Amino acid sequence: MQKRTVLITGSTSGIGLAIAKAFAQEGYNLIFNGLETDGAQTAAAVAEEYQIAHLFDPANMLHPEALRTLVMRAEQRFGCIDILINNAGIQHVSPIEDFPEEKWDAILGVNLSSAFHLTKAVWPAMKQQRFGRIITIASAHGLVASEFKSAYVAAKHGVVGFTKTIALEGAPYGITANAICPGYVRTALVDKQLADQAATHHLSEDEVAEKVLLAKQAIKQFIPTESIAAMCLFLATEKAATLTGAALSIDGGWSAQ
Structure with missing residues (x-):
């Protein structure tokens, strides 16, 4: 099979980086994206480790023109x-009455509108070659709601x-589109939530994880990034x-309740 190319937004940290490493291990060409100051170095290190071709672009998801430029650069390269x-x-x-x-606007822009702009940009080439995969990392909150998260749940x-x-x-x-809906994943952002809520509730971080963050999940475990990456790899084949057209839950039974 001709070596395929994958673009992963937010791929220099957290879930995105785990997905990128999984695709790199399988020999895909990778387009990395992220706003971290060391994003280019992270991308280069992964590419070097797995001996793959890559491109890094720091496009901000809130800037549609930057997203179109990202796709243009990637198509010129690959x-x-x-x-x-x-x-x-x-x-x-x-709470909604205090929600800035x-x-x-930012949450809708990054989590939802960027998917529209990027999909629109990659669509013509996918359509012409009669193959394409659009995979979006949604959330359990794409299927169910939680209080105080109006923008995130809406997006x-x-x-x-x-x-x-x-x-x-x-x-x-030949273009498929699917959403992956994870429960809580242990990332740096979640680690910060654990620390903040432990201080607020006077609990240990383990207690916060089980009684607060994972309360709605039947399986009281964080979702491994490897599970999300493996699902992405399968959907790409x-x-x-x-x-x-599926919303695929990897949420420890959260949305089953």
């Missing part, structure tokens, strides 16, 4: 983006709906050619 993984995301927690309007529900629409539009052209 010819076509075969797999787009919309992973970048941000969060803010606040600028946070609402993730929007991502699931967007995924279903492009699955229908892509079906005649020919074996997943008829799996499209």
Whole structure:
């Protein structure tokens, strides 16, 4: 099989980096993206470790023109983006009456609108080659809600709906679209939440994990990044050619309740 190319947003840390390493191990060409100051070095280190071709672009998900430029650069380098993984995301927690309007706009922009802009940009080449994979890292909050997360829940529900629409539009052209809906994943952002809530509730971090963060999950364990990466790898293959328009839960039983 000709070596395929994958673009992963937010891929220089957390879930995105785990996904990038999984694809690198399988020999894919990688387009990395992230806002970390050491993002280019992180991308280069992964590419060196797995001996793959790569490109790094620090495009901000809030700037549509930067996203179009990212896709143009990638297509000039590799010819076509075969797999787009919309992973970048941000969060803010606040009661609705206090929710900052600028946070609402930013969360919708990063978590939802960027997926639209990037999908639109990669679509013509995917359509022409009659192969494409659009994979979006949504959330359990794309299926269920939690209080104080109005923007995040709205954006993730929007991502699931967007995924279903492009699955229908892509079906005649060999393009599939699916959303992955994880529960809580142990990342640096979650570590900060654990520390903050431990201080607030006067609990240990282990107690916060079980009684607060994982309270709604039947399996009281954080979702491994490796599970999300493995699902992405499967969705990228020919074996997943008829799996499209799905919101795939990896949430420890959260959405089953």
